[in-house]
Amino acid sequence: MNASASALEIRSSKDRNLGFFFIYAGFIFVLLLFALIYFTKEAELLRIFDNIHWTASIGFATTAAWFGYRSSEGEARRYRFWFFLGLFSYFTGQVVWDIQALTQFYSFPAPSDVFYPWLGPCFILGFTRFLRDKVPLNRMKVAIMDAIGLSIAVLAVTLVLYLSKKEDRPWLQLLALAVYPVFMLSAASVAVLMQPSLRIKISLSYLCLVAGLAGTGISWLQWNSIFLIQVPADGTLTNAGFSASILLLGYSSLTWEPDLSALKKNAGTESGLLRILPLLEVIVCSAAIVLSLTLQGLPEIIRLVIWFCAGVMVVIASLRQSLLVTDLAIAEKVIRNANEALEVTVSERTEELRSANEYLVDTNEKLRSAMSELKKAQENLVQSEKMAVLGRLIAGIAHELNTPLGAIRSSTEGIRSILNxxxxxxxxxxxxxxxxxxxxxxxxxxxxxxxxxxxxxxxxxxxxxxxxxxxxxxxxxxxxxxxxxxxxxxxxxxxxxxxxxxxxxxxxxxxxxxxxxxxxxxxxxxxxxxxASVKASRVIQALKSYAAGEGDWRPQVESVSPKEQIENIITLYYSKIKNKVLIDIQIPDEARVQGDSERLYLVWTNLITNAFHAMNYSGRIFIDAKLQSDDYWEISIQDTGTGIPDEIKDRVFDPFFTTKSPGEGTGLGLDICKNVVEEHKGRIHFTSTDSGTTFYVLLPAFQESKPV
Structure with missing residues (x-):
């Protein structure tokens, strides 16, 4: 299917290109002949050159129209067929004329006169084919009347011009001479009327179409009017007008595709033209009547014919106007009914809006009252939340102090048991x-x-x-x-x-x-x-420092042993973890970092406390230290707890965030760890799985010559 469509597109493009080739070749060839005619004085050569450029221009135009028909599809193919048929009939007439000229057969009417005039009717049929499904019936009637009126007007003018020079010409010759311009100019009139009727966008192809038909009709009108008096001269502009007009028709037959998307800004102008068209028809008829009265030697019967044509044209114009008046009356009735329906709709909508407005006013009042109550409830809620946060903070502080206080209590009880x-x-x-x-x-x-x-x-x-x-x-x-x-x-x-x-x-x-x-x-x-007292003091000091926001604090530079601090912290938990937690400390004695011992003590306290809590005080803890590139010690604290869920990994360092039960933590431990480590130009991070969590603390190695 796609291959077939592609082949059709290729053939269509090829045919269109061939059509352009013949049109351009025709223009060039005819221009060359025009140049020869301009420099030629011999009458016989002028006649030969005229016949050559007539035949060549019609042949090139007909060939281009044929390729235009072959390259088109659908609707365009239908009206282009009639364009080609009209040009082919005209070409046939020209070939017959050439045969007549060669055989010196100059009878009139001649066989060629049977074929020439069909150019106009074929183009009119093509236009009708295009208009049939696009124009409403009433507008089509108006367009037909306009076309008939213009044709009668053209006929009236033609009769005036021809009959004044009729002399002893028989009526058959006069009729044959009148058919040429009437048919051509009628086709041009229909083409012009299509623009305001369909609001066709004016393009170069459309202008060439109108100019070609009008030029052909005017050329025939001029040539025949001369023919009534004498044999027309050869090599004239009138003769050149035939070829130029026919080539324009060939170009438009190849390229014209009506564009119905005309600009809206022209709609008013086009409607105005349609309204004044009957007046123009009456003016043309009046001009024909005036000419018939002023020209001398015009038979009375001719004047009667012209007056009859004018009368018919006036009747047609009147009928056309009556159709327009009827359309306007129908449109006015439709508008009146629409206005009445609109008034009813507006009245109903107004009542609905009034009811809705009353409802909105009442709802707004209720909303204002609800907002006031909500504001009071919000204030109470904020106060309650503050108290809840304060309660959690106090409970967390109490939990942090419970460990050293528990150690103090158990030690005191041990001393008392001895002293008792x-x-x-x-x-x-x-x-x-x-x-x-x-x-x-x-x-x-x-x-x-x-x-x-x-x-x-x-x-x-x-x-x-x-x-x-x-x-x-x-x-x-x-x-x-x-x-x-x-x-x-x-x-x-x-x-x-x-x-x-x-x-x-x-x-x-x-x-x-x-x-x-x-x-x-x-x-x-x-x-x-x-x-234990020192640990309790450090907890209180850490919370105090956090609340005060000691942003300008800088750690004291001293040598700190993480192993000693961690062992000291675990000692406080000994009674609670004995026989429950296995602790493996693999920190070498030479592992020393530089910083503030008080602050770093808080880091180990929080990390070890969190590890015990994660295992529910039952499991194993692995504490290790590795030297990283002689500049930093990495201390790792690994537990065998349940790990940190993925959904909260990004929040564990946030202040006041805790997964512990109320009263078991402040949510500040890891936040304090992060702040202290960063104060020491270090880093803290963690990894966590279902089998446990490992925190890594990277701190500068102690070097006496290198301060923090």
């Missing part, structure tokens, strides 16, 4: 020790007074079992209990072996270990209370 016992017995027991026993006691007391930092429960259990085995081999009956006490005091299995070398056997050894454990726990608890 007869502590004087502990002093008396110590006083009863000899010098060697006091040395063993002092070693155990010193180790027990330091906060416990071994948080790997698996490793811790191995140490307890090994210590228990050593004590059992040494003959202690309560080896299990002594192993727990010695391990909690920070003694490794090797150190237990070392202590056994000086520790008395039996009850005396147990007494020394138990006494050192009880008294050292007071020192250990005191240290935990101090550390």
């Amino acid at each position: 016992e007869p502590w004087e017995d502990l002093i008396r027991e110590y006083a009863s020790f000899n010098k060697e026993e006091k040395e063993v006691w002092a070693t155990l007391f010193k180790r027990g007074g330091v906060a416990y930092t071994d948080f790997d429960s698996k490793e811790e259990r191995k140490k307890r079992k090994l210590s228990e085995s050593i004590l059992a081999d040494a003959g202690f009956s309560n080896a299990h209990m002594m192993a727990d006490i010695l391990t909690d005091m920070g003694n490794s299995p090797e150190q237990v072996k070392e202590v056994l070398q000086k520790l008395p056997m039996g009850e005396r050894g147990w007494l020394i270990v138990n006494n050192a454990s009880s008294l050292s726990s007071i020192a250990r608890s005191s240290q935990l209370i101090l550390d």
Whole structure:
């Protein structure tokens, strides 16, 4: 299907190009002959040249019309067929004329006169074919009357011109001579009338069409009027007008395609022309009557014919005007009915608008009242929200302080539990020790007074079992209990072996270990209370700094050990995570960053607290540090929790954003971490899956010669 359509388009384009070739060739050829005629004086050559350019121009025009017909489709193909048929008939007449000239057959009317006049009617049929489905019936009637009126007007003028020179010409010759201009000029009139009737856009092709028909008709009118008196001369402008007009018809037959999208600005002018057209017809008829009265020697019968034509034309003009009046009356009635319907519609719409306006006024009043109530409710809601935020913030602060306060409480209770016992017995027991026993006691007391930092429960259990085995081999009956006490005091299995070398056997050894454990726990608890107090102070200071917005603060440059700070923080949670959380710290001792220790302490506190919470205080935490290109240490804190959902990953660093239950967090922890890290010219980011989350903190490595 596409191939067939493409082939048709190619053939159509080829035919159109061939048509242009013949038209341009015809114009060039005829112009050359016109030039020869201009410089030729011999009458016989002039006659030959005239016949040649007549025949050539008609042949080229007919060929172009044929290619125009072949290259067109649909509606254009139908009216172009009639254009081609008219030019072909005219070409046939010219060929017959050439034969007559060669055979010197000059009878009139001649056989060629049978073919020439059909040019006009064929073009009129082509116009009618085009107008048939595009013009309403009433307008078509008006157009037909206009065409008939103009044809009669042309006939009247032609009769006046011809009959004044008739002399003894027979009526058949006179009729044959009148047919030529009447048919051609009638076709030109129909072409002109198409423009205001259909508002066809005026184009070069349309102008060539009108000019070709009018030029042919005027040329025949002039040539025949001369023929009535004498044989027309050769090589005249009238003879050239035939060829030029026919070539214009050939060009328009090839290219004219009516464009019905005329500009609206011309509509008023075109309507005015249609209204004054009957007046023009009457004026033409009046001119014919005046000529018939002023020309001398005109037979009375001719005057009667002219007057009859004028009368018929006036009648046609009157009928045309009556049709227009009828159309106007119908249009006026339609407009009147439309106005009445419009008035009813406007009245109904006005009533609807009045009702709608009343409804809108009432609704607006209700809306104003509702807005006032809504504003009050909004103020109450804002106040309630402020109180709710304040409540959440206070609850979160309380939660942040609960951890150090819990450590203080548990340590205090431990001290009180010792002091509630007869502590004087502990002093008396110590006083009863000899010098060697006091040395063993002092070693155990010193180790027990330091906060416990071994948080790997698996490793811790191995140490307890090994210590228990050593004590059992040494003959202690309560080896299990002594192993727990010695391990909690920070003694490794090797150190237990070392202590056994000086520790008395039996009850005396147990007494020394138990006494050192009880008294050292007071020192250990005191240290935990101090550390917890520092953490609580740091929490309050961090919130205070956040609220104050210390934008101009710059960190203090000092060497900070992340490992020491993290171990100190975990110590506060020891009682809560013991036997529940395995902590693997792989931070080398040489890992030191530069910055403010107080601020960095907040970072580790928040990240470790979040890790415990993500695992619900049960799981494993891996803490590692890697040196990145000698300039930065990357500390990673990995938990085995449930991970961070994808939909909130972009919000975890937002202030006051928290996934914890009310009272368990402020939503400021990670925001504080981000601000502190960026203050230290570092970066913080995280990765999270269903099996856990890892936070990475990149901080400048400590270099004495390189400040932050």
